[in-house]
Amino acid sequence: xxxxxxxxxxxxxxxxxxxxxxxxxxxxxxxxxxxxxxxxxxxxxxxxxxxxxxxxxxxxxxxxxxxxxxxxxxxxxxxxxxxxxxxxxxxxxxxxxxxxxxxxxxxxxxxxxxxxxxxxxxxxxxxxxxxxxxxxxxxxxxxxxxxxxxxxxxxxxxxxxxxxxxxxxxxxxxxxxxxxxxxxxxxxxxxxxxxxxxxxxxxxxxxxxxxxxxxxxxxxxxxxxxxxxxxxxxxxxxxxxxxxxxxxxxxxxxxxxxxxxxxxxxxxxxxxxxxxxxxxxxxxxxxxx
Amino acid sequence: xxxxxxxxxxxxxxxxxxxxxxxxxxxxxxxxxxxxxxxxxxxxxxxxxxxxxxxxxxxxxxxxxxxxxxxxxxxxxxxxxxxxxxxxxxxxxxxxxxxxxxxxxxxxxxxxxxxxxxxxxxxxxxxxxxxxxxxxxxxxxxxxxxxxxxxxxxxxxxxxxxxxxxxxxxxxxxxxxxxxxxxxxxxxxxxxxxxxxxxxxxxxxxxxxxxxxxxxxxxxxxxxxxxxxxxxxxxxxxxxxxxxxxxxxxxxxxxxxxxxxxxxxxxxxxxxxxxxxxxxxxxxxxxxxxxxxxxxxxxxxxxxxxxxxxxxxxxxxxxxxxxxxxxxxxxxxxxxxxxxxxxxxxxxxxxxxxxxxxxxxxxxxxxxxxxxxxxxxxxxxxxxxxxxxxxxxxxxxxxxxxxxxxxxxxxxxxxxxxxxxxxxxxxxxxxxxxxxxxxxxxxxxxxxxxxxxxxxxxxxxxxxxxxxxxxxxxxxxxxxxxxxxxxxxxxxxxxxxxxxxxxxxxxxxxxxxxxxxxxxxxxxxxxxxxxxxxxxxxxxxxxxxxxxxxxxxxxxxxxxxxxxxxx
Numbered sequence: 044x045x046x047x048x049x050x051x052x053x054x055x056x057x058x059x060x061x062x063x064x065x066x067x068x069x070x071x072x073x074x075x076x077x078x079x080x081x082x083x084x085x086x087x088x089x090x091x092x093x094x095x096x097x098x099x100x101x102x103x104x105x106x107x108x109x110x111x112x113x114x115x116x117x118x119x120x121x122x123x124x125x126x127x128x129x130x131x132x133x134x135x136x137x138x139x140x141x142x143x144x145x146x147x148x149x150x151x152x153x154x155x156x157x158x159x160x161x162x163x164x165x166x167x168x169x170x171x172x173x174x175x176x177x178x179x180x181x182x183x184x185x186x187x188x189x190x191x192x193x194x195x196x197x198x199x200x201x202x203x204x205x206x207x208x209x210x211x212x213x214x215x216x217x218x219x220x221x222x223x224x225x226x227x228x229x230x231x232x233x234x235x236x237x238x239x240x241x242x243x244x245x246x247x248x249x250x251x252x253x254x255x256x257x258x259x260x261x262x263x264x265x266x267x268x269x270x271x272x273x274x275x276x277x278x279x280x281x282x283x284x285x286x287x288x289x290x291x292x293x294x295x296x297x298x299x300x301x302x303x304x305x306x307x308x309x310x311x312x313x314x315x316x317x318x319x320x321x322x323x324x325x326x327x328x329x330x331x332x
Numbered sequence: 333x334x335x336x337x338x339x340x341x342x343x344x345x346x347x348x349x350x351x352x353x354x355x356x357x358x359x360x361x362x363x364x365x366x367x368x369x370x371x372x373x374x375x376x377x378x379x380x381x382x383x384x385x386x387x388x389x390x391x392x393x394x395x396x397x398x399x400x401x402x403x404x405x406x407x408x409x410x411x412x413x414x415x416x417x418x419x420x421x422x423x424x425x426x427x428x429x430x431x432x433x434x435x436x437x438x439x440x441x442x443x444x445x446x447x448x449x450x451x452x453x454x455x456x457x458x459x460x461x462x463x464x465x466x467x468x469x470x471x472x473x474x475x476x477x478x479x480x481x482x483x484x485x486x487x488x489x490x491x492x493x494x495x496x497x498x499x500x501x502x503x504x505x506x507x508x509x510x511x512x513x514x515x516x517x518x519x520x521x522x523x524x525x526x527x528x529x530x531x532x533x534x535x536x537x538x539x540x541x542x543x544x545x546x547x548x549x550x551x552x553x554x555x556x557x558x559x560x561x562x563x564x565x566x567x568x569x570x571x572x573x574x575x576x577x578x579x580x581x582x583x584x585x586x587x588x589x590x591x592x593x594x595x596x597x598x599x600x601x602x603x604x605x606x607x608x609x610x611x612x613x614x615x616x617x618x619x620x621x622x623x624x625x626x627x628x629x630x631x632x633x634x635x636x637x638x639x640x641x642x643x644x645x646x647x648x649x650x651x652x653x654x655x656x657x658x659x660x661x662x663x664x665x666x667x668x669x670x671x672x673x674x675x676x677x678x679x680x681x682x683x684x685x686x687x688x689x690x691x692x693x694x695x696x697x698x699x700x701x702x703x704x705x706x707x708x709x710x711x712x713x714x715x716x717x718x719x720x721x722x723x724x725x726x727x728x729x730x731x732x733x734x735x736x737x738x739x740x741x742x743x744x745x746x747x748x749x750x751x752x753x754x755x756x757x758x759x760x761x762x763x764x765x766x767x768x769x770x771x772x773x774x775x776x777x778x779x780x781x782x783x784x785x786x787x788x789x790x791x792x793x794x795x796x797x798x799x800x801x802x803x804x805x806x807x808x809x810x811x812x813x814x815x816x817x818x819x820x821x822x823x824x825x826x827x828x829x830x831x832x833x834x835x836x837x838x839x840x841x842x843x844x845x846x847x848x849x850x851x852x853x854x855x856x857x858x859x860x861x862x863x864x865x866x867x868x869x870x871x872x873x874x875x876x877x878x879x880x881x882x883x884x885x886x887x888x889x890x891x892x893x894x895x896x897x898x899x
Contacts (some may be wrong), residue, residue, distance in 0.1 A: 054508060074407075078407075080407060080410065080411075082660045091735070093466055127585060127589065130589060131588075131592060133588070134592040135592075136407075137347075137541075137545055137549070138545070138588055138592040140410075141541070141542055141545045141584065141588050142584070142585050142588050142589065144538055144542060144584070145542075145581045145582070145583075145584035145585040145588065146581065146585060147581075147615065148577055148578075148580060148581030148584070149577075149578055149581035149582055149585070150581075151577070152575070152576075152577040152578040152581065153578060155577075156575065156578065192710070202495070268414055271411050271414065272411050272414065272415055273408065275408050275412075282657050308422045308425060308426060310418060310422060311418060311421070311422025311425075311426065312421065312422075314414075314415045314416075314418035314419050314422070315415075315419045315422075317411075317415045318412060318415035318416060321404060321408060321411065321412050321415070322400050322403055322404070322412075325404045325408055328755060
């Protein structure tokens with residue numbers, strides 16, 4: 044039974060890790076190229092969840108609303124980059140951070156005004172119920188999250204490694220100016236980065252909305268703060284490091300809050316872990332010294 | 333408003349002056365507020381006594397969080413402080429000792445002579461506190477410590493090699509900033525009469541950061557204005573209650589897009605207008621002369637110089653600098669391999685070698701910016717092996733960088749003053765001395781005249797062309813009054829005339845008693861000015877001798893032209 048419980052916790056942890064990874068990878072992509080701490084990603088994440096819910100209520104199709112929500116969120120992300128971040132790139136980086144905070148405040152207030160301050164239910168009957176794998180219960184939404192994450196990461200990896208766009212992104216992450224001189228349209232690549240990272244965040248938002256059956260204005264905040272810490276621990280801009288850090292955090296968080304009596308909230312435990320990890324390896328898990 | 337001004341000024345010291353991103357100012361504010369609250373309610377301590385304890389607690393918190401924060405910089409530090417503020421908030425909520433999520437209530441009002449202050453009285457108290465903090469900040473900015481902070485903000489490594497210990501000064505900044513923020517927290521506690529963990533969490537911390545960036549980071553007026561304006565803003569939009577935050581956020585984005593320097597920051601539109609108006613007013617009335625303070629610092633300087641010259645005399649016969657088997661490995665690569673050199677006083681010593689020979693690494697070992705993995709370095713009979721850069725700099729080794737690292741936003745004379753100051757501002761108290769005293773300025777001017785930078789005294793360093801920046805780096809190092817100066821490819825990228833004037837400068841430095849080691853690619857120059865030359869190739873010294881000897885050395889010719897001997 045305890046073994047079973049442990050396995051169940053592990054599944055939960057992996058699921059949590061996938062969610063962290065989804066928001067952190069987007070942040071890492073953005074940070075990798077523009078060196079911006081993109082806090083407003085939290086707003087995009089909630090935007091994805093709200094759009095997904097709205098579309099689901101209209102269409103009744105989970106897949107369609109998920110994909111559309113990703114596109115909408117992606118566009119929002121690309122627009123934010125174009126009209127807010129781009130004019131600030133020559134400025135000290137704290138300027139973009141402040142703008143990002145302003146955006147986050149706007150986002151959560153817009154949702155509050157449009158949808159009200161209360162939690163909305165995001166009930167998808169087709170994802171209810173669970174699979175029984177020899178005593179280990181995996182709900183269908185869990186399965187959907189895990190498969191979805193896997194697909195997204197495989198796709199992302201292919202795009203980054205195999206396509207021209209991915210090549211441009213990786214080059215721009217090394218040195219924007221040189222990449223531009225090589226005749227690559229960096230501005231367009233950056234728009235794509237924002238589109239991709241926002242779409243991934245929206246996927247996370249929709250899935251978490253369904254998972255907890257709740258969508259509310261500041262649902263993304265805590266995850267985005269943790270995401271910022273995760274990209275530091277992953278080794279700024281290192282995608283595999285960020286993913287690794289996400290799962291590490293999820294597992295530690297789950298185990299510590301289940302099996303020990305630390306006098307801290309779940310978030311407190313997570314943040315303490317992140318702070319300690321940053322101190323132990325300031326250059327990040329996979330970063331070079 | 334006043335309370336937030338104080339907190340904002342605290343953060344301004346840490347982030348604006350010392351350049352350390354801190355998104356967790358709430359930790360210090362909260363420490364002050366909670367200590368005051370607990371001491372006055374639980375322990376029943378007198379408000380004023382509790383205030384002193386709470387200030388000490390905040391300072392301590394600044395120091396303690398500053399210690400680990402030294403390991404991380406910039407964005408990592410920002411994220412680290414975000415983590416800290418969440419841990420702090422969580423601790424306050426979950427440890428029963430702190431009153432849990434509801435916090436601590438019934439905090440008494442501040443009383444003078446047993447009579448509690450009314451609303452107006454408290455306002456006066458807060459304003460007095462603001463005045464004190466502004467005065468303190470003004471003083472800090474004009475003291476050595478302010479200059480040291482600015483140089484760390486501009487370029488930490490360069491600060492280190494001119495004899496200032498960055499870690500120590502960052503800790504000062506954290507402690508001072510935390511004390512200010514703590515005072516704000518204390519005043520807040522006595523004003524609202526209850527404190528909850530959420531008052532000092534992440535969002536309030538962010539708001540304080542927004543205040544100083546909004547108003548103009550690194551300026552006192554900006555911090556105060558930002559705090560006042562952003563506290564008032566929600567009140568202004570009270571008539572659209574529902575859309576308050578939306579407007580707040582949108583205003584923030586719009587203003588930062590339009591005026592990224594902050595409304596009253598240096599160089600911002602509004603501030604330029606105000607300055608122009610002020611200049612106009614000044615032409616109408618009489619000019620205001622800057623105050624010049626006097627303190628017995630000339631004595632200190634004399635003392636330092638005496639010990640230095642005494643030292644020089646004692647080791648005039650011996651080599652000034654000596655390395656034995658000096659080695660540095662990077663993984664499998666041996667960048668510097670068992671190098672032995674002896675450099676004698678007043679010598680001009682050249683280090684040459686093909687690209688990748690380990691010349692710059694060799695310099696880094698001498699100045700302590702890279703630690704050696706083997707061997708010994710002796711300077712003036714001190715074993716300086718393993719010393720931090722700032723200690724080596726204080727012993728009298730100045731250096732320049734191959735890729736120039738000026739303190740870009742500081743004026744040319746301030747760049748030199750930082751180096752000058754590192755000789756005096758050793759402790760916290762020493763660092764509180766003022767740097768714009770006439771004796772210091774005169775010394776800095778003398779150095780600028782020597783390096784022919786006198787015409788650019790008040791120019792901001794980043795505006796100078798490369799040739800002048802190279803000389804500025806030398807001038808900055810001269811501020812240390814070094815016995816040995818290391819020049820890393822100072823000639824590269826210079827025009828013919830610039831190179832000639834640099835050549836003169838180097839000769840005049842030697843006349844003044846200094847020893848010079850230089851790395852150079854330009855053979856002509858090296859052969860012309862060096863007394864002796866060491867040749868490095870793949871980390872090893874393959875030859876040493878006078879220029880004539882080097883020119884005819886077969887090993888050197890092979891290293892430069894390839895093993896066949898013809899190119």
